[in-house]
Amino acid sequence: MHTDRSKVLLFGSGGVGTIAALNLEVGGHAEVTAVLRSNYKAVKERGFEIASCDHGTLKGWRPTEVVDHVPKASEKQFDYIVCTTKNQPDCPPALTDLIAPAVQPGRTVIVLIQNGLNIEKPVFEAFPNNIVLSGVSMIGSHETEPGVIEHDDNDRVLIGPFHNKNLSTKDEEAAARDFVRIYSAGGKTDCELQLDVNFARWRKLVYNACLNSICALTGLDTGRIRLADGAIDGLVKPAMEEIRAAAKAVGVHLPPDVCDFMINIDPLTMYLPPSMLGDIRKGNFTEFENIVGEPLRVGTALGVPMPTLQVLYHLLQAIQWRTKEARGRVTIPPKGTFVAE
């Protein structure tokens, strides 16, 4: 074991996280402890089975360590905690509570390779003296069954610091540079430093808040949505222009061609289901609050008209409620009973 290897705790080892762990391990500058939940037993017994467009086929692969709970900082110290779970602030427990045992105040760097806007805010609040990095990923990778990863669209990650006014920008940027170094070392990923995190995140929202959410609501993948009557011109483009307008209102200037770029980012006939469509198909919660709700709230607070996003948001909110009911998080009056209203 090299003493100069960074110690990384990975929280969330599904499609995105497992490929992140793989990149970190193959570079030789990091050793990864992965916290597994639903796939712990499968991976403990058989390792991961990975079919990756970047790494080829791996059977029985495991990161340095596999655990079923977040280790306490008093037992093991980590340089980085990389969070690659879905982010659903409306569905407790909060990410910050889950990773808290492993966070050393003022020391551990927290990397959020997660979707959406304002995801750093609860992390700043919980850990006000820790550097928090942003990871914007454009990977296509899914866990098809516990421990089985299909990675069919190349890993591309943009890393940069979320600026915390308690901390030195220089230190934050150095941490971002270091993370890019250890993540890229294996040479099988396109991981880049992008210091303008706001730009990176708003740019990805053009895809996520619009194409991802509209695919989720229509049940169409990113290929079919381009073939379906009226969907691109009637829905996707108007929604994307609203995101561009909201971005502009916060000083992020996205070029007009970003919309077409995002619509065509994957070859049509890959027929890829974006993340929220996958979530809904599996009956999982979606990340609609960070992906649609936050940009909508930011934009409308600044007076930007966002009528399309407004409707998409409320539809996704109703579907989230449906999932909550299906999972017993909300209960409804029994059929046929009288309800005073």
Add this chain to the structure above:
Amino acid sequence: MHTDRSKVLLFGSGGVGTIAALNLEVGGHAEVTAVLRSNYKAVKERGFEIASCDHGTLKGWRPTEVVDHVPKASEKQFDYIVCTTKNQPDCPPALTDLIAPAVQPGRTVIVLIQNGLNIEKPVFEAFPNNIVLSGVSMIGSHETEPGVIEHDDNDRVLIGPFHNKNLSTKDEEAAARDFVRIYSAGGKTDCELQLDVNFARWRKLVYNACLNSICALTGLDTGRIRLADGAIDGLVKPAMEEIRAAAKAVGVHLPPDVCDFMINIDPLTMYLPPSMLGDIRKGNFTEFENIVGEPLRVGTALGVPMPTLQVLYHLLQAIQWRTKEARGRVTIPPKGTFVAE
């Protein structure tokens, strides 16, 4: 057989149509020939099995005649053709083509007990000298399997004439009155004359274009949509106000409380799935063009802002495309093939 009985051809004997046939037959002033399609074999063999909140339980019930095709007018003459099929102008064949063999120009009265706006236009065009009546139904009735009808919410129908400038209003109104007479004669339905068809249809659109479409898109029934976070205030009410504004623009003044009335029209704990939710759950086409598209086109042409309906329309249009693909009406390039764009 009484010679004064009206001869009625019923086209579409599902949940709505079978109860219409039953009302017409039990009144004793009509004899119904029902054209069956998917349920022909079941009903020919065993009759209908009906559990009705208005008529009680019937087993083996049949109208006067059951046929599997539209009879030719040269073989049998009908006073009325009652159409209770779903109306999907975007999915040929057109209703007018289907009923054409039985229509005697200038004689047969065509009754459209169907949802939506402007449904009379293609009928006027195909049969310019026939009286066309509007039926606005608020029934809750579903065919759960071929020939099995669950009728759980009372039959309420408003009948009135669609005004055709080729014809005498007096004759049109007389036909409407006569149809109400034969439909109501059994005393087990709430069938009323409403000469202001535009008012009746726009009023029902408050329910159909908004609650029905939003339930369809969220997968929630009319009870759950009232319980789900933000759905009524964020979606249903804004959509309903857009319909009210569009109605006002065409001179139909719907009172402000129509929105609350329609939201609460069914007891919450009935958890009723409105028609388009049922359609989508079954993988059937929806009537989104007449229910959402037409009022949207009418309103926006008159300058009414309808941003919510606009989004709902395009989402339903994309889902309709999905159904078309599932049913082989559209084909897509095979997975992994190159598509020039």
